[in-house]
Amino acid sequence: MNAIDDLRCDVLVLGIGNLLWADEGFGVRCVEQLAAEWDLPPSVTVMDGGTQGLYLLPYVQAARRLIVFDAIDYGLEPGTMKRVEGDQVPRFMGAKKMSLHQTGFQEVIAASALTGQLPEELLLIGVQPQELDDYGGSLRPAVKARLAEAVAMAVARLTDWGHAPRRRASADSHRLNGSALTMAAYEAGRPSAAAASRIGDARFLVA
Amino acid sequence: MGAYETQGFKLDNSGKRVVVDPICRIEGHLRVEVNLDKDNVIRNAVSTGTMWRGLEVILKGRDPRDAWAFTERICGVCTGTHALTSVRAVEDALAIKIPENANTIRNLMQLNLYVHDHLVHFYHLHALDWVDVVSALKADPKRTSELAQSISNWPLSSPGYFRDLQNRLKKFVESGQLGPFANAYWGNPAYKLPPEANLMAVAHYLEALDFQKEIVKVHTIFGGKNPHPNWLVGGVPCAINVNDTGAVGAINMERLNLVKSIIDRSKEFVEQVYIPDLLAIASFYKGWLYGGGLSSQAVLSYGDIPERANDYSPGNLLLPRGAITGGDLSKVHAVDLKDPEQIQEFVNHSWYKYGDESKGLHPFDGVTEPNYKPEGPKFKGTRTKIENLDESAKYSWIKAPRWRGNAMEVGCLSRMLLGYVQPTQYPFIKETIDGVLKKLDVPVNALFSTLGRTAARGIETLYCADLQVKQFDKLIAAIKAGDTATANVEKWEPSTWPKEARGAGFTEAPRGALGHWIRIKDSKIDNYQCVVPTTWNGSPRDAKNQIGAYEASLMNTPLAKADEPLEILRTLHSFDPCLACSTHVMSPDGQEMTTVKVR
Numbered sequence: 113m114n115a116i117d118d119l120r121c122d123v124l125v126l127g128i129g130n131l132l133w134a135d136e137g138f139g140v141r142c143v144e145q146l147a148a149e150w151d152l153p154p155s156v157t158v159m160d161g162g163t164q165g166l167y168l169l170p171y172v173q174a175a176r177r178l179i180v181f182d183a184i185d186y187g188l189e190p191g192t193m194k195r196v197e198g199d200q201v202p203r204f205m206g207a208k209k210m211s212l213h214q215t216g217f218q219e220v221i222a223a224s225a226l227t228g229q230l231p232e233e234l235l236l237i238g239v240q241p242q243e244l245d246d247y248g249g250s251l252r253p254a255v256k257a258r259l260a261e262a263v264a265m266a267v268a269r270l271t272d273w274g275h276a277p278r279r280r281a282s283a284d285s286h287r288l289n290g291s292a293l294t295m296a297a298y299e300a301g302r303p304s305a306a307a308a309s310r311i312g313d314a315r316f317l318v319a
Numbered sequence: 320m321g322a323y324e325t326q327g328f329k330l331d332n333s334g335k336r337v338v339v340d341p342i343c344r345i346e347g348h349l350r351v352e353v354n355l356d357k358d359n360v361i362r363n364a365v366s367t368g369t370m371w372r373g374l375e376v377i378l379k380g381r382d383p384r385d386a387w388a389f390t391e392r393i394c395g396v397c398t399g400t401h402a403l404t405s406v407r408a409v410e411d412a413l414a415i416k417i418p419e420n421a422n423t424i425r426n427l428m429q430l431n432l433y434v435h436d437h438l439v440h441f442y443h444l445h446a447l448d449w450v451d452v453v454s455a456l457k458a459d460p461k462r463t464s465e466l467a468q469s470i471s472n473w474p475l476s477s478p479g480y481f482r483d484l485q486n487r488l489k490k491f492v493e494s495g496q497l498g499p500f501a502n503a504y505w506g507n508p509a510y511k512l513p514p515e516a517n518l519m520a521v522a523h524y525l526e527a528l529d530f531q532k533e534i535v536k537v538h539t540i541f542g543g544k545n546p547h548p549n550w551l552v553g554g555v556p557c558a559i560n561v562n563d564t565g566a567v568g569a570i571n572m573e574r575l576n577l578v579k580s581i582i583d584r585s586k587e588f589v590e591q592v593y594i595p596d597l598l599a600i601a602s603f604y605k606g607w608l609y610g611g612g613l614s615s616q617a618v619l620s621y622g623d624i625p626e627r628a629n630d631y632s633p634g635n636l637l638l639p640r641g642a643i644t645g646g647d648l649s650k651v652h653a654v655d656l657k658d659p660e661q662i663q664e665f666v667n668h669s670w671y672k673y674g675d676e677s678k679g680l681h682p683f684d685g686v687t688e689p690n691y692k693p694e695g696p697k698f699k700g701t702r703t704k705i706e707n708l709d710e711s712a713k714y715s716w717i718k719a720p721r722w723r724g725n726a727m728e729v730g731c732l733s734r735m736l737l738g739y740v741q742p743t744q745y746p747f748i749k750e751t752i753d754g755v756l757k758k759l760d761v762p763v764n765a766l767f768s769t770l771g772r773t774a775a776r777g778i779e780t781l782y783c784a785d786l787q788v789k790q791f792d793k794l795i796a797a798i799k800a801g802d803t804a805t806a807n808v809e810k811w812e813p814s815t816w817p818k819e820a821r822g823a824g825f826t827e828a829p830r831g832a833l834g835h836w837i838r839i840k841d842s843k844i845d846n847y848q849c850v851v852p853t854t855w856n857g858s859p860r861d862a863k864n865q866i867g868a869y870e871a872s873l874m875n876t877p878l879a880k881a882d883e884p885l886e887i888l889r890t891l892h893s894f895d896p897c898l899a900c901s902t903h904v905m906s907p908d909g910q911e912m913t914t915v916k917v918r
Contacts, residue, residue, distance in 0.1 A: 174532065248376045308375050
């Protein structure tokens with residue numbers, strides 16, 4: 113982590129989405145896994161951006177290069193990975209219908225541009241979600257199966273950019289978030305459907 | 320349900336129905352339907368939350384000490400406030416006392432959030448309801464500079480500065496990628512500012528964007544990380560070690576000095592940029608005093624920022640606590656979150672099921688059983704595509720919370736009004752409000768309006784910026800006196816807890832009263848209910864068909880253009896509903912007419 117009085121970093125790796133909403137959690141799970149398994153040079157900041165929208169602007173403005181993990185509705189088969197680069201990124205982030213944070217992040221990119229502080233390079237590592245409307249649910253198998261691949265894409269790109277991460281001997285002690293939110297604890301602690309109703313708003317179910 | 324009267328409003332749903340569907344993408348989706356009379360005046364308003372959420376779905380059976388981490392994820396904007404409310408609920412249930420420094424640090428984080436959130440709200444989520452960006456392109460930079468220098472000493476005010484900015488803006492608009500400026504109603508006659516004031520406001524919009532960089536550091540310092548800081552039942556997770564010089568871990572003098580400089584600069588920015596802008600913009604709109612809604616009759620605040628740790632009584636809260644009902648400003652009622660007679664949620668018009676819906680339920684006994692059935696004689700559409708709701712039936716995913724049976728407005732205007740009517744305890748609030756009213760040359764009644772709500776937010780920011788300085792000084796004094804305790808872990812182990820316990824935690828989130836109610840059984844969460852600010856303000860009708868705060872605020876507002884509901888957005892935004900929403904405006908036959916961004 114950088115010194116607090118200076119947010120600047122060479123590369124910001126940002127996971128966005130909401131881990132309480134099934135495949136919406138993909139981006140956050142990616143950065144968690146990256147931070148757990150890989151030792152990153154100090155020039156790289158890994159951040160769980162959640163659904164903070166415009167509040168992420170200071171971090172994006174301060175980054176020279178940006179990698180974003182996100183679940184994006186491209187209208188493809190669930191679990192399909194898609195990489196989007198540079199000025200194509202905002203366009204794709206607007207493509208999705210029912211995200212909880214998408215509009216917010218598109219604005220972050222626009223506001224970075226407007227203030228003349230857009231990162232020089234942008235890479236969006238996206239996955240096609242299967243289910244976004246299961247409150248309290250976790251990643252669906254088709255999406256979860258892509259975590260390793262998504263993390264590998266980021267590692268490869270960081271290496272290309274001259275910030276090669278090194279694989280850790282053990283992932284146990286490098287958690288980005290508290291232990292209660294780790295995927296295993298989150299999934300294991302979910303109340304049964306009988307104890308807490310899981311029926312959602314039909315209008316927001318992915319068709 | 321035809322025409323009827325409630326809370327002093329005459330509701331009539333016979334006129335043309337206009338649907339504004341701002342989909343709030345974070346805290347819950349929000350949609351509004353209104354009926355206009357032949358002069359395009361709103362005669363009926365229906366506010367609905369269109370997304371289901373129940374926290375017990377996630378929390379039941381989990382460790383109460385972890386609840387904050389989950390509640391922090393409910394909403395993209397109120398993260399820290401939810402976390403703080405949650406740890407307070409658990410501390411209340413288990414009778415855990417926190418150290419003084421923990422209270423002061425929590426206050427500093429909360430006050431920092433207020434200043435940050437209110438600034439972001441004013442400039443980035445609300446200003447564009449008053450400021451016409453396209454008109455700024457026509458401004459004369461020299462006259463803009465004169466205007467800026469006439470209202471503030473802020474140094475960034477030369478003609479060259481505004482000219483450069485205007486060029487940048489021009490390029491941005493020409494690029495076609497409007498981003499935050501896309502899909503607004505530029506040129507609508509409801510915009511009243513001259514081009515120069517618009518350009519000045521846009522300049523400060525951008526400066527405020529950049530200023531966020533400073534503000535966010537405070538949460539990183541005290542919360543260990545950002546944007547999702549750490550919290551702890553029993554105190555705060557950061558240790559204080561003034562002699563420490565290391566880069567990680569404890570709070571040391573270097574960190575504290577950084578906090579001090581951010582606090583000072585925040586105060587300066589609020590005093591020299593935010594407040595002068597607010598007054599300048601307000602001076603052009605003081606004839607537009609719609610949107611008061613319930614604020615003149617029923618307001619509620621739980622209060623916050625305890626001066627001393629563990630004392631949550633009204634006399635110890637630096638942000639006022641209390642309720643006003645029936646428009647009687649001379650009486651501030653005591654508010655008790657645990658009294659089963661006070662806060663109750665009704666579901667007569669909400670898509671939930673109670674055994675007996677003639678009664679409301681206190682959150683301790685809250686039931687969240689969905690019953691999604693859009694219906695009623697005037698309902699049009701299907702389960703998955705609603706064209707028109709029928710407010711005589713169930714019509715919202717938001718429950719209807721009531722305080723002693725009254726629909727209440729919560730948020731900055733409620734807090735500032737409660738401060739204003741208690742001048743002995745809150746002289747700063749009273750004096751600042753009087754100063755603003757005098758400067759704008761408007762009567763006290765002007766506070767009960769959209770503009771009043773927007774002004775109250777600015778006044779509160781000024782107050783909080785000032786409180787930050789005082790809380791910081793208190794922390795330093797305590798540390799100098801040798802007190803470095805930040806956590807009490809006596810009751811950390813569940814073996815020390817009673818078999819069953821229940822507690823209520825509260826904060827004032829920037830957008831209003833926030834309460835969490837927890838029941839703990841055998842060391843696990845048995846029930847968890849949140850009543851969030853948007854539940855109060857966005858409330859649907861109740862058993863007595865009383866309308867909620869959003870609904871009331873839209874009543875009797877004339878629209879300059881029926882197909883450009885700028886006035887509706889302006890008023891709803893003044894409540895600060897949530898961060899990123901987008902709106903679809905439908906014509907009465909259900910065709911989508913236009914889409915705008917709504918925040």
